[in-house]
Amino acid sequence: MASSNIAVTHSELGVVQADVVEARRISPHFVRLTLSGEALAGWRHLGFDQWFRLAVPTTDRTRFDNLADTFDMGGYLRYLTLPKSTRPVIRNYTVREYRPELRELDIDFVVHGDDGVAGPWAASLPLGATVGLIDQGCGYRHVEADDVVLVGDESALPAVVGILRDLPRDVRGHAVIEVPDLADAQPVDGPDGVPVHWVVREPGDRVGARALEHLRELPPFTGTVSAFAAGESKLATGARRHLVNERGVPKANIDFCGYWRA
Numbered sequence: 692m693a694s695s696n697i698a699v700t701h702s703e704l705g706v707v708q709a710d711v712v713e714a715r716r717i718s719p720h721f722v723r724l725t726l727s728g729e730a731l732a733g734w735r736h737l738g739f740d741q742w743f744r745l746a747v748p749t750t751d752r753t754r755f756d757n758l759a760d761t762f763d764m765g766g767y768l769r770y771l772t773l774p775k776s777t778r779p780v781i782r783n784y785t786v787r788e789y790r791p792e793l794r795e796l797d798i799d800f801v802v803h804g805d806d807g808v809a810g811p812w813a814a815s816l817p818l819g820a821t822v823g824l825i826d827q828g829c830g831y832r833h834v835e836a837d838d839v840v841l842v843g844d845e846s847a848l849p850a851v852v853g854i855l856r857d858l859p860r861d862v863r864g865h866a867v868i869e870v871p872d873l874a875d876a877q878p879v880d881g882p883d884g885v886p887v888h889w890v891v892r893e894p895g896d897r898v899g900a901r902a903l904e905h906l907r908e909l910p911p912f913t914g915t916v917s918a919f920a921a922g923e924s925k926l927a928t929g930a931r932r933h934l935v936n937e938r939g940v941p942k943a944n945i946d947f948c949g950y951w952r953a
C-alpha cells in the first residue's frame with residue numbers, strides 16, 4: 692500500500708475461498724463481481740470500509756490452500772516462497788456488500804485499462820473463477836465528532852459508500868467522490884446530513900485534483916471532525932494535509948490510505 696495510517700485487524704478465519712457467480716459491467720468504469728461460497732458463512736462482517744487481500748487466480752493451476760491464514764509480514768514472506776507458477780496475485784479490495792443469508796459478497800472493481808492483474812481480470816467477467824479472501828478489517832475508525840468528512844476517488848467509492856451506509860443516521864458532514872464519468876456515480880444510502888458531492892474528472896486532469904479542489908471549497912467546519920481520505924496516493928495525502936494544516940483537524944481524527952499510485 693502507498694502512504695497510510697490505517698491499522699490492520701486480522702481475523703481468525705484465514706483464507707476464505709469463494710466462486711464468482713455473477714459478473715457484470717455496472718457503469719463505464721466499474722465491474723461488479725458477486726462471490727459465493729459456503730466458507731463465506733463465517734465471514735467477520737464489520738461493514739464500513741472493511742477490506743481484504745484478494746487472491747486472484749492467474750492460471751487454472753492457481754492454488755489458495757497453501758496461503759498463510761493471516762497476511763501479516765510472516766504471511767507475506769511465506770507467500771513469496773510459494774512457486775510462482777501456482778501462487779495467486781494478491782491485491783486489496785473493499786467489501787461492497789455482504790449478504791450472509793445467501794453467503795454472497797460483492798466487489799466493485801475499477802476497470803482501469805490493460806495494465807495490472809486484478810482490474811483486467813475483473814473486466815474479463817470471470818464467471819466461475821475461484822478466488823481467496825483474507826480479511827483485514829476496517830481502515831476508518833469513526834470518532835465522535837460534529838462533522839464527518841469523507842474523500843475518495845473511484846477506487847475508494849466502495850469504501851466511502853460503505854462508510855455512509857453504516858454511519859449513524861444523525862451524523863452530518865460531507866462526502867466527496869471523484870469519478871471519471873458521472874455515469875459511474877452510484878445510489879447512496881447514507882445519513883441525510885451528509886450530502887455526496889460527485890466530482891467528475893475532465894480529460895487531462897490529474898486523478899484526485901478535482902476532489903481536492905472541491906474539499907478546499909467546502910464551507911468551514913463548525914466543530915470537531917472525523918475524516919477519511921483514500922484513493923490515489925496524492926489525493927489521500929493531499930486531503931490529509933489540507934485537513935490538518937488549513938482546517939485544524941487533529942491527525943488522530945483522520946484515517947487516510949493511498950489505495951494506488953498513478
Ligand SMILES: Cc1cc2nc3c(=O)[nH]c(=O)nc-3n(C[C@H](O)[C@H](O)[C@H](O)COP(=O)(O)OP(=O)(O)OC[C@H]3O[C@@H](n4cnc5c(N)ncnc54)[C@H](O)[C@@H]3O)c2cc1C
Nearest residue numbers: 742783784785800801803806807808809810846950951952
Ligand atoms: C484498503 C484498500 C481497498 C481498496 N478497495 C478497492 C476497491 O474496492 N475497488 C477497486 O477498484 N480498487 C480498490 N483498491 C485499489 C486497488 O487495490 C488498486 O487499484 C490495485 O492497484 C489494482 O490492482 P491491479 O492488479 O488492477 O493493478 P496494479 O498491478 O496494482 O497496477 C498496474 C497499473 O495500473 C495502475 N492502476 C492501479 N489501480 C488503478 C486505478 N484504480 N485507476 C487507474 N490506474 C490504476 C497503476 O498505477 C499501475 O500503473 C483498494 C486498495 C486498498 C489499499
